[in-house]
Each structure stands twice: as C-alpha cells, then as structure tokens.
Amino acid sequence: MKTITLKSDSPETVAPLLKNAVEREEKIIMDTIRKSKEKINSLTKTLGVDTGKLMK
Numbered sequence: 001m002k003t004i005t006l007k008s009d010s011p012e013t014v015a016p017l018l019k020n021a022v023e024r025e026e027k028i029i030m031d032t033i034r035k036s037k038e039k040i041n042s043l044t045k046t047l048g049v050d051t052g053k054l055m056k
Contacts, residue, residue, distance in 0.1 A: 008014045044051050 006014055040051060043049070
C-alpha cells in the first residue's frame with residue numbers, strides 16, 4: 001500500500017475535503033452497484049435464468 005502525504009497551510013480544511021470526496025465516491029460506487037443489480041435482475045427475469053446457478 002502506498003502512502004499519500006498532504007501539505008497544507010490550513011490542515012483543518014483538508015480532512016473535511018477528503019472526507020467529502022470519499023463519501024461522494026462511496027455514493028457513486030453504491031449507485032453503480034444498485035444499477036448493476038437492477039440490470040441483472042431484469043435480465044434474469046427476461047431470459048429466465050437462475051443467477052444462483054450461474055454464480056456457483
């Protein structure tokens with residue numbers, strides 16, 4: 001794992017900015033996962049496929 005070092009004249013603002021960025025990325029990832037699950041469920045119904053059997 002790599003280390004990232006940030007230098008700032010106002011370090012008290014860096015932590016909230018990083019936290020906001022991480023939260024935003026988490027929301028994007030969770031939304032992408034939700035959309036993928038919806039597409040999989042739709043295809044499963046349309047094609048009559050059992051995803052449980054496919055994932056084994």
